[in-house]
Amino acid sequence: MSQTQKLLQFHELELDQRILKAIAQLGWVQPTLIQSTAIPLLLEGKDVVVRARTGSGKTATYALPLIQKILNSKMNASEQRVSALVLCPTKELCRQSRQVIEQLAESCGKVVRVADIAGSSNDVATQRHALAERPDIVVATPSKLLAHADVVDLQHIETLVVDEADLIFAFGYEKDFKRLIKHLPPIYQAVLVSATISDDVARMKGLCLHNAVTLKLEEPDLVSLDQLSHQRILAEENDKPAILCALLKLTLIQGKSIIFVNNVDRCYKVRLFLEQFGIRSCVLNSELPANIRIHTISQFNRGVYDIIIASDEHLLEKPAGQKAKDKSQRDHESSASRGIDFQGVNNVINFDFPRDVTSYIHRAGRTARGNNKGSVLSFVSIKELPVNQAVEERLRCSLGKEPHLTVDALSDEPQKPAVEDIIKLYQFKMEEVEAFRYRAQDCWRAATRVAVHDTRIREIKNEILNCEKLKGFFEENKRDLLALRHDKPARTIKVQSHLAHVPDYILPSALKRVALARPNTLAAKQTRTTGAKSAYQRQSNDPLMVSEVDYGKRRGAPKRRKAK
Structure with a gap:
């Protein structure tokens, strides 16, 4: 399909009026490229493999024809039965898929019923009761659905959807998936949705698809530089706490932010560090129970917390022959950098630089979703410069792609765009925030x-x-x-209230006027100048407050002469 070909609009896709009403209520103006191409094929009953990056509308791509198919079958159905399965690799993704399907079926009343037995409740009795009512669509992980195979009748399944198919086998569901396939009828429609076409997807395709059409949306790994900015700060381990403290306390970073670290202990260390400065945050990692992870994500999306600290562990790429860690310690169904739908994220902060290029892409994909702008700020040490260079090369190649759709074919090699620096150097000098270093180092050491x-x-x-x-x-x-x-009380870090405020005398001179204009600082409540206010207004549209204008001009500005 060429890029110049006209895309079909929602009203041209032969969807029910009730579905179109739900689409209008969601504010969707027109379908994406993958939706406009895949939905007609799915409505024809073809098996389809959909390959598109996160944020391209993959969930709605299979949800819309799935609801339409159920509405058509209900016209002549004699009894209520389970007719569709949606398999996801994680509890969080199950919950998100169910929410999207329910939103699109909202105007259908109770005609289309959806049950999520993976992320809704851990109570087996509750799950079995939900399945006993024979919902039209069951959303679950492969292992959870297989555990209830004796309750739900899978012989009437008409559609099988596997969301994030490249993660199903990576998360250890291969045996469960193969056993589950044996419970399905010989004829059904299968849909595989994935961000990448991996070897696991190819094996899965051979298990459940017949004469499938493969749609590959060839596009950049991330959105354009106009929508997503990439910046880095050269910082060693001892410098990171002071830099993070200065950025947050001076509100150089504005909006909702995700701070990524490389292990679970660092999550809690950073949170304890920020608590001492009166900065509220929440933690997300693989060792938290599923209900807590879902609750944490919900609080962040609703704005209860503006900062979430997430660990990005390499759970997807275990070396060959290496055994998985004890399930009592880790939940392999958790991955903060991919899959979870964080809403309204303005900034991604790589407090620990990703270990590889793929992790950087997945982390950066948490922001600049839809039409929103975002930024990625990375702390890079000397040892991490080679990985940073590899990331920049990948972005340079990726951003040269023009979005287009290929059917059963691979795209040509992308051309490199004429872009010099993808990840720009953030204008930040450690000597300007030297006063923060002493406070930050003491608080960092306190988080033992x-x-x-x-x-x-x-x-x-x-x-x-x-x-x-x-x-x-x-x-x-x-x-x-x-x-x-009455067990031994846990030792806590003593939080000193004065650390929550930034006194005027430790503000860097180059940033003082901008910082004083911010309503979150104590000094801003005491002093507000006209010049500072205009500077703040000029930069208010940038979620990551790049200090090039103020920092560069004020650094080179001549000093005011003292009156004699």
Whole structure:
């Protein structure tokens, strides 16, 4: 399909009026390229492999024809039965898929019913009750659905959708998926949706697809530089705390932000560090229970927290022969850098630089979604410069692609665009924030391994005390409940209230006027100048406050002569 070919609009896709009404309520003006091409093929009943990057509308690509197909079958159906399966690799993705399907089927009343047995509840009885009502669409992980195969009748399945298909096998669901396929009828429509066409997708394609059409949306890995800016700060490990503190306290970073680190302990260390400065944040990592992860994401999306600290562990790329870690310690269904739909993210901060190019792409993909602008700011040490260079080369090649759709064919090699620097150097000098260094280093040292350990133990205790499943146990064993509540108190870091404020005397001279204009600083409440206010207004549209204008001009400005 050529780029100049006219795209079909929603009203031209032969969708029910109730579906079109839901689309209008969501504010969708026109379908994306992948939606306009794939939906007619799916409505014809063809097996399709959809390859497109995150944020291109893949969920709606299969949800719209799926709802339309159910509405058509309901006209002549004699009984209620499960007719569609949507398999996702994680509980969070199951929840997101269910929400999208419910939004698109909202105007259909109770004609189309959806049940999520993976992310809604861990109670087996609740899940079995939901399946006993025979919903039209069941959303689940392969292992969760296989566990309830004796309850749900899979012989009437008409459509199988595998979302994020390249992650299903990577997360260890290959055996479960192969066993699940045996429960399905011999004839059904299959849809594989993936961000990449990997070897796992090819194997899955041979298991469940017949004469499939492969749609590959060849486009840049990330949005254009006009929508997503990439910047870096050359910083060693000892410099990172002071830089992060200065950026947040001077509100040089504005809006909702995701701070990425490379392991779980660093999540809690950064959170304890920020707490000492009165900066609220939440933590997301693979060791948290699924319900807590979903609740944390929901709070962040609703604006309860403006900063979320996420660990990006290499759970997808285990070396050959290496055994997976103990499931009691990690949930392999969690991946913060990919799949989860963080909403309204303005900035991605790589406090720990990604270990490879792919991780950088996935992290950066959390921001600049839809028509929103975003920024990626990375702390890069000398040892990480080669990886940074590899990222820049990948972006330079990727941004040379023109979005186009290929059917059962690979695209030509992309041409490199005439772009000099993709990841620009952020104008930031450590000597300008030297006053922050002493505070930051003291607070960083206070977040010791013992403090991190105690914080995690305290969270585990809270989860045990608030667990619904254990309430009955504690009612019969009250001594255990008392022992848990009166256990040795966890040591906490003493938070000093004065650290939450930035006094005027430690503000860098080059940034003082801009910082004083910010409403979040204590000094701004005391002093506000006309010049500072105009400077703030000039840069208010940039979520990551690049200090080139103010920093460069004020650094070279002549000093004012003192009156004699």
